[in-house]
Amino acid sequence: MKGMREFPDRKAKIAKRYDKWSTIYDKFDAKAPLLGRYGAKWRIMAVRELKGCKGTVLDMGCGTGKMLLLMAKECPSATVIGVDISEKMVNIASEKAKKSEYRDRIIVKVMDCTSMDFDDESIDCAFASYTFTSATDPEKIVVELSRVLKRGGRVVILDWGRPICGPMIILYPLLGAIAYLFGYTRISINVKSLFDACEKFRLVKEIRFFGSMGYILVYSKV
Numbered sequence: 001m002k003g004m005r006e007f008p009d010r011k012a013k014i015a016k017r018y019d020k021w022s023t024i025y026d027k028f029d030a031k032a033p034l035l036g037r038y039g040a041k042w043r044i045m046a047v048r049e050l051k052g053c054k055g056t057v058l059d060m061g062c063g064t065g066k067m068l069l070l071m072a073k074e075c076p077s078a079t080v081i082g083v084d085i086s087e088k089m090v091n092i093a094s095e096k097a098k099k100s101e102y103r104d105r106i107i108v109k110v111m112d113c114t115s116m117d118f119d120d121e122s123i124d125c126a127f128a129s130y131t132f133t134s135a136t137d138p139e140k141i142v143v144e145l146s147r148v149l150k151r152g153g154r155v156v157i158l159d160w161g162r163p164i165c166g167p168m169i170i171l172y173p174l175l176g177a178i179a180y181l182f183g184y185t186r187i188s189i190n191v192k193s194l195f196d197a198c199e200k201f202r203l204v205k206e207i208r209f210f211g212s213m214g215y216i217l218v219y220s221k222v
């Protein structure tokens with residue numbers, strides 16, 4: 001509206017940033033110093049926590065679909081749904097899914113995780129890798145997840161955060177600045193405290209790696 005000061009929409013900005021990143025995201029992720037070498041191992045460690053999940057397994061902020069195929073392999077009796085706000089990331093994920101042997105069990109959609117197009121208690125298990133620290137309203141995602149997830153449903157989160165001990169405490173501010181520069185990723189967000197504050201989730205397991213800066217959290221909905 002004329003005369004009104006316009007504030008940039010952060011969510012649209014994030015979608016645009018990842019639209020731009022989409023063409024090189026997989027190459028960067030595989031080759032980035034530190035990340036490339038260990039990243040694949042952490043992803044496998046995280047997806048193993050979904051083992052045995054049946055029904056519908058949701059990948060929130062699926063990006064280029066790096067986890068979708070692994071999820072479909074780990075959960076042979078499940079349908080895997082990947083959602084992301086970046087249309088271009090979703091397009092790449094969709095192409096990968098179509099070319100895979102799991103094509104009949106993978107669905108990919110453009111969707112905002114703060115307001116998902118799923119019925120209450122319709123999702124059996126959920127997963128998110130590096131999404132909570134890249135989203136504008138991570139606390140809203142936790143609330144929305146508590147709505148769509150079935151009771152007893154498992155949530156697996158792979159992400160970065162403030163190290164709790166060790167030498168990474170010194171490198172943390174630098175790595176945080178780099179992550180923000182590239183993907184608006186705010187590794188200072190304490191994802192564990194967001195889940196702990198929601199009475200609907202109970203922590204089942206916590207795995208720390210990379211000098212305690214990386215973590216896998218497993219929650220169950222009560």
Ligand SMILES: C[S@@+](CC[C@H](N)C(=O)[O-])C[C@H]1O[C@@H](n2cnc3c(N)ncnc32)[C@H](O)[C@@H]1O
Binds near residue numbers: 014085114136
């Ligand atoms: C760092 S990337 C991680 C992508 C993927 N999970 C992976 O492990 O490679 C973060 C992703 O979260 C998506 N994202 C951020 N906020 C979101 C939201 N509110 N709803 C859905 N996706 C979101 C971004 O578009 C981006 O693709």
